[in-house]
Amino acid sequence: MTRLVASNVVAGYGAVEILHGVSVQAGDGEVTCIFGPNGCGKSTLLGAVAGIVDIWGGEVELDGEPLAGKPAHAILKSGLALMPQGGGVFPQLSVRENLRVGGHTLSDGRMLDQRIGELIDEFPRLGERLSVPAGNLSGGEQMMLAIARALIVKPRFILFDEPSAGLSPKLAAEALDRVAALARRGIGVLMVEQNIREALRVADRIYVLAGGHNRYEGRPEDIADGRQLMDIYLGAAAEDER
Ligand SMILES: Nc1ncnc2c1ncn2[C@@H]1O[C@H](COP(=O)(O)OP(=O)(O)O)[C@@H](O)[C@H]1O
Numbered sequence: 001m002t003r004l005v006a007s008n009v010v011a012g013y014g015a016v017e018i019l020h021g022v023s024v025q026a027g028d029g030e031v032t033c034i035f036g037p038n039g040c041g042k043s044t045l046l047g048a049v050a051g052i053v054d055i056w057g058g059e060v061e062l063d064g065e066p067l068a069g070k071p072a073h074a075i076l077k078s079g080l081a082l083m084p085q086g087g088g089v090f091p092q093l094s095v096r097e098n099l100r101v102g103g104h105t106l107s108d109g110r111m112l113d114q115r116i117g118e119l120i121d122e123f124p125r126l127g128e129r130l131s132v133p134a135g136n137l138s139g140g141e142q143m144m145l146a147i148a149r150a151l152i153v154k155p156r157f158i159l160f161d162e163p164s165a166g167l168s169p170k171l172a173a174e175a176l177d178r179v180a181a182l183a184r185r186g187i188g189v190l191m192v193e194q195n196i197r198e199a200l201r202v203a204d205r206i207y208v209l210a211g212g213h214n215r216y217e218g219r220p221e222d223i224a225d226g227r228q229l230m231d232i233y234l235g236a237a238a239e240d241e242r
């Protein structure tokens with residue numbers, strides 16, 4: 001059982017504190033989804049957990065191993081990968097080169113090629129496009145590449161930042177199905193999403209953040225529909241202004 005626990009995380013940029021003590025927990029075999037208004041700190045939280053945003057306070061543990069304060073590459077080596085918002089693929093690099101960059105922490109080149117082969121079996125469409133610059137891929141293909149790249153190091157846990165962003169409704173559903181399939185395979189998934197309807201369909205556990213604080217925690221079945229979730233955000237936004 002893999003478990004990610006973030007407790008009272010405080011983080012920000014420069015002198016500006018964005019997260020004022022946020023706590024989330026996520027386990028393997030489940031999709032844990034974080035919602036919240038634009039700018040409330042969702043990406044900052046994922047970045048803080050993954051070690052790309054400095055943590056000023058609080059704890060992050062993966063299976064009891066403390067991660068807070070470690071550099072991003074050490075956290076990746078511990079088995080926690082991040083798919084950043086927008087996918088983070090390099091448009092000028094080919095599909096194969098993007099996968100190689102994602103696997104740069106695999107010291108053994110043969111192992112990296114083997115892993116790329118396995119991912120091509122899983123994402124055959126990428127196999128047909130290996131030499132194509134990632135910038136020439138369709139939106140759906142770029143998202144597949146971003147997911148495949150996060151998987152290359154065989155993480156125990158993946159953070160996804162808006163995996164359905166910018167996709168057509170059909171491709172958005174497909175992207176979230178892929179994410180859910182990873183959880184069923186035993187990988188832990190902590191995901192940020194704006195596509196409330198599709199995300200509620202695949203989520204096992206949900207959090208709402210607002211203004212750098214926890215706002216709500218529950219299960220999708222506790223929420224009547226996307227409108228109620230929006231009400232939770234908006235209530236939070238109104239409170240922040242007070
Ligand atoms: N690299 C950065 N430098 C300074 N401020 C940032 C940076 N990234 C995000 N912010 C600010 O932090 C706040 C939270 O951003 P973010 O975590 O991206 O929100 P969300 O993902 O919930 O939309 C916003 O006010 C944003 O402008």
Ligand SMILES: [Mg+2]
Nearest residue numbers: 042043044085
């Ligand atoms: Mg964001």
